[in-house]
Amino acid sequence: MRGPGIAGFAVALALAGTVRGEEKAEPIRVSGYIFGDAYWIAADHDPTIEGENGFWIRRGYLTFDHKLSERLAARLRFEVASPGDFRTEKRLEPFIKDAYVAWAFSKHTLYGGISPSPTWDRLEEERFYGYRHVEKTPLDLQRMGDARVFGVGLKGSLGVGGKVDYHVTLDNGAGVSSETNEGKKGSVAIGLSPSESFYVQLYADYDNRPGKTDRRTVQGWAAWTRPRSRAVLFYARQEREAAGPNLSLDVGSVFGSVKIGDRTTFLARLDRVFDPNPEGDKIAYLPFDPSARSVFFVAGVDFSIHPRANLIPNLEAVFYDATPGGPDPDTDVVPRITVFYRF
Numbered sequence: 001m002r003g004p005g006i007a008g009f010a011v012a013l014a015l016a017g018t019v020r021g022e023e024k025a026e027p028i029r030v031s032g033y034i035f036g037d038a039y040w041i042a043a044d045h046d047p048t049i050e051g052e053n054g055f056w057i058r059r060g061y062l063t064f065d066h067k068l069s070e071r072l073a074a075r076l077r078f079e080v081a082s083p084g085d086f087r088t089e090k091r092l093e094p095f096i097k098d099a100y101v102a103w104a105f106s107k108h109t110l111y112g113g114i115s116p117s118p119t120w121d122r123l124e125e126e127r128f129y130g131y132r133h134v135e136k137t138p139l140d141l142q143r144m145g146d147a148r149v150f151g152v153g154l155k156g157s158l159g160v161g162g163k164v165d166y167h168v169t170l171d172n173g174a175g176v177s178s179e180t181n182e183g184k185k186g187s188v189a190i191g192l193s194p195s196e197s198f199y200v201q202l203y204a205d206y207d208n209r210p211g212k213t214d215r216r217t218v219q220g221w222a223a224w225t226r227p228r229s230r231a232v233l234f235y236a237r238q239e240r241e242a243a244g245p246n247l248s249l250d251v252g253s254v255f256g257s258v259k260i261g262d263r264t265t266f267l268a269r270l271d272r273v274f275d276p277n278p279e280g281d282k283i284a285y286l287p288f289d290p291s292a293r294s295v296f297f298v299a300g301v302d303f304s305i306h307p308r309a310n311l312i313p314n315l316e317a318v319f320y321d322a323t324p325g326g327p328d329p330d331t332d333v334v335p336r337i338t339v340f341y342r343f
Helices: 003-016
Strands: 029-040 053-067 072-080 095-105 108-116 148-158 164-171 185-195 198-207 215-226 229-240 247-261 264-273 294-306 309-320 332-342
Touching: none
Parallel strands: none
Antiparallel strands: 029 053, 029 332, 053 072, 072 095, 095 108, 108 148, 148 164, 164 185, 185 198, 198 215, 215 229, 229 247, 247 264, 264 294, 294 309, 309 332
């Protein structure tokens, strides 16, 4: 069964789950956010982009949420962003990021359509990482997963007190793009919250891709949260089939933030990319050298200038190991001033 058929089945199931006598639909709620930077490529392993500077929008969201009944809801979200490849000149073009119907029952929710992936959906939450507007989470940055799935998903909580949560999906394996093969991708994430200040999640997926290019990913992360600080430890491995030798990519990360004033927060993150990423040069806004292992570092100070606006001076850097048979690539250094606004 192809992805659109699966999504259509989920929508039909959700509609069938509504009951007579529920209240009328609520008005459509409009929200969104936008973030971008003033940037300077102060140093880079690629001399063709060293010295580049300017302004870009790394993400803009426009979201329409409609609560149709107590159990049934729908979302349509558009995204727009600058290309971030230092070559493309074009106007910003929006595309559909979310388009789903959700049916809630008991402590569970069934999704049909284009919805968030379990790969890093919870990790991006405010009480855990919460700084997607500064930089993508590790697998997202390294192009090792998708933020969205086009298919069906089920998420909810289990056990006494809801200390165990889950999120499973079956989808096209193409993110928000159209399906071009018969394979599917299955993902499952299980989280445990033994206390209010500690959370741990385990995740695995299998992506049935064309030919001998299947991918398998496992990851785990733990978060400690306090009223004025939080920290996250993360590790993931992805196995990729290939025509030649199979490829394994390992990424580890540590993140922390601490409030240093009522409206000021210091944040820092360190990623270790244990294997050269063959898609590193395709990473938008911060291309990596695809031939070397690396350490990624970002640090900044978050000034909350308004409840809905933040100004974040920050510095990103990528340090490379020596490449086989050659010197280590030059370090990438990118000072930025990031602006984040939501409505």
